Amino acid sequence: MDVVSIKDALAGKVAEGAKVRTRGWVRTRRDSKAGISFIQVNDGSCLANLQWVVPATLANYQDEVLRLTSGAAVEAIGTLVRSQGQGQAFELQADSVQVYGFVDDPETYPIQPKPHSFEFLREVAHLRPRTNAFGAVTRVRHAIAQAIHRFFDRQGFCWVNTPIITASDCEGAGQMFRVSTLDLMNLPRNDEGKVDFHEDFFGREAYLTVSGQLAVEAYCLALSKVYTFGPTFRAENSNTPRHLAEFWMIEPEIAFADLNADAALAEALLKSVFRDVLERCGEDLAFFDERVQKGVVSRLEGLVDAEFVRIDYGDAIKVLENCGKTFEFPVHWGADLQTEHERYLTEEYARRPVVVMNYPEEIKAFYMRLNEDGRTVAAMDVLAPGIGEIIGGSQREERLDRLDARMRQFGLEPAAYQWYRDLRRYGSVPHAGFGLGFERLVAYVTGMANIRDVIPYPRTPGNAAF
């Protein structure tokens, strides 16, 4: 007999009156003196539960069915029929119920059929996928990942798996986690008394990657259109609702392209993702709209059609200077935009995502291309209402002399970047790319307020328990 997912059963993909086998975990049980019990069962295939109608005549009714509580793992064979009740179109008239696993102490089972705070659920990260909210987050997260791959695939991009362990300590962004097999209690020392990393696994210092960008640039300058999608690590002591020590990042890189093409790609990618998720995740999005953040669905619908606002950094500064608001951090040309400035631009000025372009060169990374004005670089940030910076990107400096000058300006030794410099020596070409924070995108789409609640097992300072 076929095993049918609850999603398919409720969607009418199974003929009415068909015998089916369904499985899942109990959400609630209600008993009726009419000689039946109603059991709501969820298998994660969709948000909705399937109602099993279990007659008291089953052999194991007294001993087992009446002992079922939230969380128990069960299987039933029965007939899919139109429901006599109001809440659902179909239900399963059970011929038999098999219990795989009871909840051995129902009083302390953390997941109850009621709303829980997300803070509490973080403490039971292994059980929170059994809630409506985390089931929905998990399905939407998956749908977004698939939508991203589909978008790039359609456009002829290659997914390039850049290394997670990197020996270059110069990827440019933030504090790194060290990777080592040395015995911390007994470190090998060289003549100067310093740790001798020649003895370490890779024969040199190694770290977890903070970005695949430099590595993927090499593939860009051969395959033209590439992207990375993988885990990224930052050992920053960041304690905010939008930072993780381990997160996933998408980094496309396109050859023969300038900053405008980069911004256009970012906008097209985001819109494509929004469109796909709206089409495929209606039930889950409706849940987020109702229970998590009002208006997330109409926000996504609006974004699919609206043009993102593109604004030059210099013009953004003027907007902020003339907006009549007093900011805690004063606005002036040359300063980086603070959170309060970004919020004004996205939430009050534009009321939609804003692409800020061409930042002052001294506040941006060494690899960003110096503009003709000599004081700005071809960098862009995509700022989204409610979540802030969701994408950061740039056109890369493809001219070797300028790149070397910028490295020295930032106190970096060009010799340490030989392979990266080679790309500017052998067939260099204008190219551009950006980094999209995957969890920030999931948070934005779902309306979830804390990034720790859109990744299965969040890693943050002091937190890696699961």
Place this chain on the structure above:
RNA sequence: UCCCGGAUAGCUCAGCGGUAGAGCAAGUGACUGUUAAUCACUGGGUCGCAGGUUCGAUCCCUGCUCCGGGAGCCA
């Protein structure tokens, strides 16, 4: 890391210088093709941890741990 706020039953919270309460959950019973069912009863707490003040601390003070909001770093 900095600035605020918080930690009381399995969960969400109220409370008060004299050693604790509600709703939900759980258990039992009643009722019912039920819908986070309803009603009644019952069990359940070293009031975050360690010190201090006090005759007496869950309450006041100090330190620590953890959590939340804001900021910085950024994706």
